[in-house]
Amino acid sequence: MPKGSGAGGERPRLRTMEELSVAIGVSRPTLSRYFQDPDSVSRSSRERIARGLERVEYVPNFFATRMNRKSTGMIGVIIPYLNDLFFTKLQQSIEFAAMEAGFTVIVQCSHTTPEVEARAVETLISMNVDGAIVAPLGDNSDIAAMERLNRRLPFVLVDSRPGALSHVDYIGTEHSQSMGLMTEYLSRVGDPPVFLAMPRVNFNALNHERAYLDKMEELGLEPQVVGTEEIEPGAHYEAHGELALGREFAEGRLTDRSIICVNDRVAIGALRAAARFGLDPGARRKGGLRIAGHDDYPLCPFLVPSLTTVGQDVDAIGQAAVARLMKKIRAENSLTDHAVTLFPGVLKLRESA
Amino acid sequence: MPKGSGAGGERPRLRTMEELSVAIGVSRPTLSRYFQDPDSVSRSSRERIARGLERVEYVPNFFATRMNRKSTGMIGVIIPYLNDLFFTKLQQSIEFAAMEAGFTVIVQCSHTTPEVEARAVETLISMNVDGAIVAPLGDNSDIAAMERLNRRLPFVLVDSRPGALSHVDYIGTEHSQSMGLMTEYLSRVGDPPVFLAMPRVNFNALNHERAYLDKMEELGLEPQVVGTEEIEPGAHYEAHGELALGREFAEGRLTDRSIICVNDRVAIGALRAAARFGLDPGARRKGGLRIAGHDDYPLCPFLVPSLTTVGQDVDAIGQAAVARLMKKIRAENSLTDHAVTLFPGVLKLRESA
DNA sequence: GAACGAAATTTACGCAGGTAAAGAGTTAGC
DNA sequence: GCTAACTCTTTACCTGCGTAAATTTCGTTC
Known part of the structure; x- marks a missing residue:
């Protein structure tokens, strides 16, 4: 003792x-x-x-108290996966905002699996949470489960919105603007940029690609997309970025182009591929290799070279999502409008592009 | 519609x-x-x-069902903060193991704040969770709250254990071994290594430093610790690593030494500092600058140069924690032994050292 | 065909606490 | 000094479901 x-x-x-x-x-x-x-x-x-x-x-007793109150004072949050600093940052900003509003947050993770996501929805419903904020698995999401959530309680989508749920409140980044910003910037300072995509197109990957294509068309430039096929099973994000771009470099392609990566994690792999081929991506030289990402992953400033990217205002998204949810909770379904709030992306110019 | x-x-x-x-x-x-x-x-x-x-x-109704059952089928998890891939990975392995065992996981985050941690403990107790796994805030943790948790339900500490809680079950990495491994390796391949610490000594930072000092003494080498003071308010982890090591480099010191960083996040900053001073850390040259970390952050293989580090078996820790908890839950407090399971670290030799 | 059991279902009560309505206590007004 | 008006507390019933005990059901055996 x-x-x-x-x-x-x-x-x-x-x-x-x-x-x-x-x-x-x-x-x-x-x-x-x-x-x-x-x-x-x-x-x-x-x-x-x-x-x-x-x-x-x-x-x-938590259960006994919550069982009888009209309001449980809890909001549910579902995020698609854990090993991504973007989502943990989002979760954090939601938790702080909810704490401020006096709510307890119940977080569930879908672990990239639609079945787990659907089960998380059931859990939240069965818990009588006052509202739910969901960052969906993109088009893999169980739409029916989301519909049920939307009918039963105040509900806000964040980060991305599956096409089938266009009638649900949505808070996120204005991806066409943010990706357009980067496309435009790179077009201005060098050769027409190339888009480095991911094979398993989900989340905002497709939006990013589309935004890139649109902007390229607007600028009258020829778009080029690489990295859409799976190269090695299980190689996602960083690994995919390194492999996909490495393959191009090995063939002598793209070594002096501007590469827009679908997101920062892929960009980290791209930087690695460049290093492996003795290339030194950077904003310094005209016509040289440039690599840029999207999301402003917290580590970007510390990479070598530091990564040029587009920052999403994660805090604003989290706060706006909670604020909107609170409004819906207080209004008790008397709200008929459906809100879409998109925050613009901000160019973060660093060394890599 | x-x-x-x-x-x-x-x-x-x-x-x-x-x-x-x-x-x-x-x-x-x-x-x-x-x-x-x-x-x-x-x-x-x-x-x-x-x-x-x-x-x-x-x-x-979740509450009504759980209120009356002898077992709620839930386990509570408290992690210290979200913006760290180590903890999210740990959380993930715990969630998978718990899911397999048929348990629902309730995660609470202490957000580096002892008060929030204490409140999370109260929440878990009030929820009648069947057991709790806590990664504490190190010595900042509210010891009384932990004691209460330990008295009231099956309880396992992971990642680190405050000195005052030495009688509580603990699952983690054998830090003296893992840090010793790195110290020994670097001593063998180059000049005696220097330890790059963090100012706000919490979590395992102190254990790592002590392990380094012990091993150096055992090897008959002169230890050297830098980076213990706060350089800029709010500069933690990566930022601190860059500033602290940058300051040394600026004075012409340590540019050809082996640097053991207290963890990978600090090491990422250290790599950045090296790049800023035109230094190229790596295992290649005798007597040259080497930088190593600890934890095997998932991004390590993709950094430039890829980061040599010591891997913690996070999955094993998560699974063992859940397994131990299940055993305690089934035994209903008839367990009198208290278990400590430490997994050895594994050297991950990469380019940086 | 009646008696016997095992299995399944129903009855009846309990859990921990919310909450409307009734009751008690206090102050204010006349 | 008495009643009105108000505040606070208590009584009594409710929530949604678990579960032991009682009852019913059904197949089986003699």
Whole structure:
């Protein structure tokens, strides 16, 4: 028994409000009101309860409290996968915003699997969350599950929106603008840029590609897309970027072009491919190799060379999503408009392009 | 109204099992048993219920179900922060292992704040989770809260263990071994290595530093630690690594030494500092600059140069933590031993050292 | 065909606490 | 000094479901 530290450890533990009420001589309903809002009971009761709680260990049962209240005070969040700093950053900004609004956040991860995503939806519904924010698995998402969510509770999509859900509230980045920005910039400073894509087209990958194509057409330039086929099974993101671009370099292609990667993770692989072929991507030289990404992954400034990219305002997206959700929750379905908020991307010019 | 897709959308929605029982002509308790385990009711009832569920929309209330069961089927996980791929990877392996065991995972993030961590502990307790896995905030953690958790339910610490909690089960990496491995390797191939530390010493940073010092003493070499002071407020991890090592380089120091960084994120900053000073860290040359990290951050192989580091077996840690927790849950506190499982680190030799 | 069991279902109560309505206590007004 | 008006507390019932015990069902055996 190495520890018996402090007085905190030895307080008698009470299981129910009933026990607590006899322990400190206040009726159970009064306690119930106290725990929901201490100011809803008289000052004398409040102080008496506060003193009592110092002498015992008691935590109201989460399930019992949430079961009966009209509002559970919880919002559900579903993100597609964990090993991506973009989504964890988004989750973080949502958690902070929700905390500020006095809500508890329940996070579920779909782990890139539609079945898991659908199960997460069921879990959130069964928990009676007051609302849900979902970053979907793109077009792989279980549309029916999303529809159910949308019918049953206040619901906001973030990051991307499957085509079939165009009637659902959506907060994200204005991808056509943000990708257009990069396309335009690179067209201005060098040869027409090439788009490095991903094979498993999901999420915003398609939007990015389309935005690139549109902008190229607008500029009267010939678009070129590489990296659409799977090169090695299981090689995604960074690995795919390195392999796909490495293959081009090996054939002597693209070594002096501007490469727009579908996102920063692919761009990291692209930088690696360049290094492997002794190439030095950078904004410095006219006509030289340039590599750019999209998303402004937190590590971008620290890469060698630091990665030029388009920043998404993740904090704004998270906050706006929570704000919109709060509005819908308070309005109790009397809201008929459906909101789409798109934040513009911001060019982050660094060394790589 | 753009969508009315599928038959799934129009099914009548039932709120309670009671309603469902009259709707499909089976008693409510039978339904209750069905939802816990379909095989616990007769085949005829099972099929009847299954058919009925296709015609209506019903999801059992999560709170009501969990409130009465002896087991909630949930385990709680607390991680210190989100913007770190190490912890998200750990979380992922825990989620997969728990899913396999048929448990739902509730994740809470402490966001580097002891108060938030303590609140997360209260939330888990109030939810009656069957057990908890906590990656603590190091010595900043609210020890009393952890003690409470440990008294009330099966509890396992992962990643690091505050000194005051040495009596709690712990699963992690054998840091003295893993850091020793790197120290030894670098001592063998070049000049005595220097340790690049972090100012806000928390988590395993101190363990790493101590392991380095011990190994250096064992090897009869003079240890040297840099980067312990805060250089710029708010500059953590990568930024700190770049600033701290950059300062040394600017003074002409350490440019041909081996640098062991306290972790990979700091090492990424260190690589950046080297690039800024035109230095090319690598294993290639005798006596040249070498930079190594610790953790095997998923991006390490894709950095330029790819980062030599020590890999932690995150999957093994997550799985072992869940396995230990399951054992404790099944044993219902009859377990008196307290387990410590440390996985050895594995040298990942790459280009940078 | 009746009696016997095993299996399945139903009855009845419990969980921990929310909340409307009734009751008690206090202050204010006359 | 008494009643009105208000505040706070308590009574009593409710939530949605788990589960032990009681009951029914059904197939089997004698």
